[in-house]
Amino acid sequence: MSNTDTFSIIGKPRRRVDGADKVTGRTCFADDIILPRMLHCKLLRSHVPHARIRSVDVSRAERHPGVNLVLTGRDFPNEYGILPVSQDEQPLCRDKVRFVGDPVAAVVARDEFAAEEALDLIKVEYEPLGTISDPVDALNNPAARLHDYSEEGNIHKRLSYEFGDVEESLADSAHVFEDVFFFEGNTHLPLEQHAAVGMQEADGRITLWSSTQCPHYVHRAVAKALDIPMAHIRVIASPNGGGFGGKTDPFNHEIVVVKAAQMLGRPVKCCLNREEVFYCHRGRHPVLMKFRTGVDENGALTGMHLQTLLDGGAYGSYGVASTFYTAVLQPVTYHLPRYAFDACRMFTNKPPCGPKRGHGTVQPRFGQEVQLDKIAAKLDMDPAVLRLNIVEKPGALTANYLKIGSIGLAQCINTVTERCGWKDRYGKLPEGKGMGLACSSYLTGAGNSIYWNAMPHSGVQLKLDRSGKVTVFCGATEIGQGSDDVLVATIAEILGIDPLDIRCVTGDTDLTPVDLGSYSSRVTLMMGNAAIQAAERARGMIAQAVAEKFATDTGSIAFSNGRVFEIGQPEHVLSFRKALVCAEEMHGSLGTTGSYTPPDPPGKYKGGGVGPSPAYSYTAAVVEVDVDTETGWLTVPRVYIAHDLGRAMNPVLARGQVEGSVYMGLGEALMEESAFRRLPARLSNALVHREPSMLEYKSPTSCDMPEVITDMIEHPDDNGPFGAKEAGQGPLLPVMPALANAVYDAVGVRIDEVPITAEKILQALDDKARGGAGRVGPDSFPDIEWPEPFRVPPPWEGGDGNAVNKPARKRAAKMHEMDKFKKVDAS
Amino acid sequence: MNRVTTLKRSTQENAHISCRVNGEPVQVSVAPCKTLLEMLREDLRLTGTKHGCELGECGACAVLVDGDPILSCLSLALDAEGCAIDTIEGMAQDGQLHPLQAAFADLGGAQCGYCTPAILLTAKALLDRQPNPGRDRIREALSGNLCRCTGYQQIFEAVEEAILRLRRTEQGTDLKSVPVGARHNP
Numbered sequence A: 001m002s003n004t005d006t007f008s009i010i011g012k013p014r015r016r017v018d019g020a021d022k023v024t025g026r027t028c029f030a031d032d033i034i035l036p037r038m039l040h041c042k043l044l045r046s047h048v049p050h051a052r053i054r055s056v057d058v059s060r061a062e063r064h065p066g067v068n069l070v071l072t073g074r075d076f077p078n079e080y081g082i083l084p085v086s087q088d089e090q091p092l093c094r095d096k097v098r099f100v101g102d103p104v105a106a107v108v109a110r111d112e113f114a115a116e117e118a119l120d121l122i123k124v125e126y127e128p129l130g131t132i133s134d135p136v137d138a139l140n141n142p143a144a145r146l147h148d149y150s151e152e153g154n155i156h157k158r159l160s161y162e163f164g165d166v167e168e169s170l171a172d173s174a175h176v177f178e179d180v181f182f183f184e185g186n187t188h189l190p191l192e193q194h195a196a197v198g199m200q201e202a203d204g205r206i207t208l209w210s211s212t213q214c215p216h217y218v219h220r221a222v223a224k225a226l227d228i229p230m231a232h233i234r235v236i237a238s239p240n241g242g243g244f245g246g247k248t249d250p251f252n253h254e255i256v257v258v259k260a261a262q263m264l265g266r267p268v269k270c271c272l273n274r275e276e277v278f279y280c281h282r283g284r285h286p287v288l289m290k291f292r293t294g295v296d297e298n299g300a301l302t303g304m305h306l307q308t309l310l311d312g313g314a315y316g317s318y319g320v321a322s323t324f325y326t327a328v329l330q331p332v333t334y335h336l337p338r339y340a341f342d343a344c345r346m347f348t349n350k351p352p353c354g355p356k357r358g359h360g361t362v363q364p365r366f367g368q369e370v371q372l373d374k375i376a377a378k379l380d381m382d383p384a385v386l387r388l389n390i391v392e393k394p395g396a397l398t399a400n401y402l403k404i405g406s407i408g409l410a411q412c413i414n415t416v417t418e419r420c421g422w423k424d425r426y427g428k429l430p431e432g433k434g435m436g437l438a439c440s441s442y443l444t445g446a447g448n449s450i451y452w453n454a455m456p457h458s459g460v461q462l463k464l465d466r467s468g469k470v471t472v473f474c475g476a477t478e479i480g481q482g483s484d485d486v487l488v489a490t491i492a493e494i495l496g497i498d499p500l501d502i503r504c505v506t507g508d509t510d511l512t513p514v515d516l517g518s519y520s521s522r523v524t525l526m527m528g529n530a531a532i533q534a535a536e537r538a539r540g541m542i543a544q545a546v547a548e549k550f551a552t553d554t555g556s557i558a559f560s561n562g563r564v565f566e567i568g569q570p571e572h573v574l575s576f577r578k579a580l581v582c583a584e585e586m587h588g589s590l591g592t593t594g595s596y597t598p599p600d601p602p603g604k605y606k607g608g609g610v611g612p613s614p615a616y617s618y619t620a621a622v623v624e625v626d627v628d629t630e631t632g633w634l635t636v637p638r639v640y641i642a643h644d645l646g647r648a649m650n651p652v653l654a655r656g657q658v659e660g661s662v663y664m665g666l667g668e669a670l671m672e673e674s675a676f677r678r679l680p681a682r683l684s685n686a687l688v689h690r691e692p693s694m695l696e697y698k699s700p701t702s703c704d705m706p707e708v709i710t711d712m713i714e715h716p717d718d719n720g721p722f723g724a725k726e727a728g729q730g731p732l733l734p735v736m737p738a739l740a741n742a743v744y745d746a747v748g749v750r751i752d753e754v755p756i757t758a759e760k761i762l763q764a765l766d767d768k769a770r771g772g773a774g775r776v777g778p779d780s781f782p783d784i785e786w787p788e789p790f791r792v793p794p795p796w797e798g799g800d801g802n803a804v805n806k807p808a809r810k811r812a813a814k815m816h817e818m819d820k821f822k823k824v825d826a827s
Numbered sequence B: 001m002n003r004v005t006t007l008k009r010s011t012q013e014n015a016h017i018s019c020r021v022n023g024e025p026v027q028v029s030v031a032p033c034k035t036l037l038e039m040l041r042e043d044l045r046l047t048g049t050k051h052g053c054e055l056g057e058c059g060a061c062a063v064l065v066d067g068d069p070i071l072s073c074l075s076l077a078l079d080a081e082g083c084a085i086d087t088i089e090g091m092a093q094d095g096q097l098h099p100l101q102a103a104f105a106d107l108g109g110a111q112c113g114y115c116t117p118a119i120l121l122t123a124k125a126l127l128d129r130q131p132n133p134g135r136d137r138i139r140e141a142l143s144g145n146l147c148r149c150t151g152y153q154q155i156f157e158a159v160e161e162a163i164l165r166l167r168r169t170e171q172g173t174d175l176k177s178v179p180v181g182a183r184h185n186p
């Protein structure tokens, strides 16, 4: 791969293509859409956490003078959900509510005031059911079952895998470390609340605008839920006011506004309020985890057995994938010769958890990096040296058959430790001051779609004409991360033109080729590769026409600075516009397509489809802390971060992704938590969100944010466009463990759970002062009946990527409505 | 919620308000229970002003009233009578971005752009009053504006770059600006 110097646009700091719109208030978010005769929709949400719905009386609401329509669960016979294996959601609940916030009815009215008033007039009779508050509660109370399709009781999904005989490795290890950690749940808190506008066209077809990260998946869900052919639905993803994974599921309100627009023949908008955004959630799963890790006398890993227990909340969401992700990426960072994991997701009566930035990998990364710090302390090794010794090798195939490309982790570690003066300062700072190191790796796009198919993951289409203008179409979704900028920059680079000569149309299922959406850090790589293919095809057509004009071969035609010319023939030059005229004369109307499909994963075992990615990013971070030993109060003066992103397509934006990740990681480390409490018995004993508001759900302000020293490390990956890998999620992962390790360096106590608050530090300091271990964290991991593991020998033990056994699996109860889902697939 | 009072909300007669918006006189007929935020977005269709909570918690709805940043979700439209209101739509003048806007666009001060209108107006109010604030003062002035995307650092840098650009225009000199973009180690 060539150096950045040979590019004219890629790698150069530039104003993003949508920058001017964003600073002038012109970016049109979903709630900014105002259509003639538009009505407004509000959802009535359950105030009880688990109940059968006895009756819903909407008669008074229907008589409110401002009301046009009231809908209930009976208007929606079909289930939907993001994963084909968990089609467990209803647009409005029919017979059961499963958490405080589950919607049971919808009012459509002339304005929001009238809709809200009418919500108060709806009478719902509930028959309360037992409430499950957390995974252990769920294991102990299988009878209060949330879903009939769960494996048993409230166990949504259990996984068990063995890559080599870990017990044998642990028995032969110089040391075995056993640690239990807990990572509390937290939420995305995008600044924009979700909004959707449904509209029926005069001919009966449907348009839905929504603040969604995944218009393609919403498209499928709406079609299935409402039995409308996909060809008659157009989903337009409005630019998202932040997503972070919180807008990747199809949501109730999106389906409801379409149904209402169909029934009324008028546009219908629903904008959630902040409390409702907390109920939509799909945020970080609370995870309890236990690591048993063997090392030799030098700290090299010999084997690891990881167990995770996830609090899934009330619905499936991406949960099965999340459950895999709490385990599958451990072998990608450091060389791990043998690995086994068991993972289990439980249903509880809380808002559903799902994918938040770092999806499922964040929690075990916290545990592993803190445990490595403990290992280094025990072996009296520098934690940086310990890690440098075990960094996985570029091109490696891991114990669980993940194929890695480039790895810049060693350089990341060296960079942050040099910048912070690690050698002179780590372990040597005065009491109360400390620094901690942690590393991580992350996917650059999931190697498989959420529904199995052999089609491309991203498609790009180009239209070019005699005006000199290029229009690029792609289903990718701009959520703030800069996907439109990556798309335009890629095309501009290859055609040698100015980004302003390119119009970009994205996230519109009628106009743009399918792209699976802005999740799993997939867009730059997958859309980028599709864009390269489309642009190179266009360049080929243009070069052919220009070569003919200059009577030379296409190989000598070059594109640069808005010109197309013959190399070495200064007089043989055309403006790009004139070159397009030639090309249009030769080929007729000009258009090309490009598409991208990830490589086949080497793991052939069942479940081996979660974890493979075309490329993995790597990060190292050092966090500095000041701890007040009197109060436990913790401040973070500085964070050093180095992230191997393969290639920074636009360094301004890439750096923004890295620093935004650090910010969000600090929020999770210090203060953000999705906490719940039980109301007293006289008030129903219900389990309620402690903090469904931005005031109570603390997130860092401009005053809390430390100085961040960012380095972007470029180890280009062969699979990435111009070598690029992801930057938007990976850099979040090392922040929490680095902070925990810094607290240990500062005051010698271990906080083995997140968030790390002043109270916990104080408690640990007290414990230490009384002669205890100076630790706060969970003590044990519950007994779970694990299924027989899939046994897959690692590559170096003669494995070929297949399991050597066929463990029996209890079939989950047949999903209601699965047949309908297949029908939509085929259409 | 008290049903009697809420029922009134949807049936009240509109009030008539005269004010200046982005320098131009405006007359608007608005439901008296509406907030300034709702009046701007729904009645004047100035949707550049955003909302993230409508409870005074996020800062996304800030506009300038007589030059001061206020949370438009917490003020009544009725209180705008006779006031001069500045929204993001009026910040660019004569087709030229304000230096703050240009710096935010150039330096990554806006990622999703949802917090951006309010942050730009809050920063403008700061610079109008205090042309050369330090980093700590900028932090403090923006502490009521949550941003979930950027981690704030590129916002601070954009404000500082705008200060330089503003000074440059004032002095008519061509000072070298701070380098754009990140430390970059290929």
Ligand code: FES
Residues within 6 Å of the ligand: B050, B051, B052, B053, B054, B055, B056, B057, B058, B059, B060, B061, B062, B071, B072, B073, B074
């Ligand atoms: S909308 Fe959040 S403070 Fe006004």
Ligand code: FES
Residues within 6 Å of the ligand: A191, A241, A242, A480, B109, B110, B111, B112, B113, B114, B115, B116, B146, B147, B148, B149, B150
């Ligand atoms: S740029 Fe997205 S909230 Fe600030």
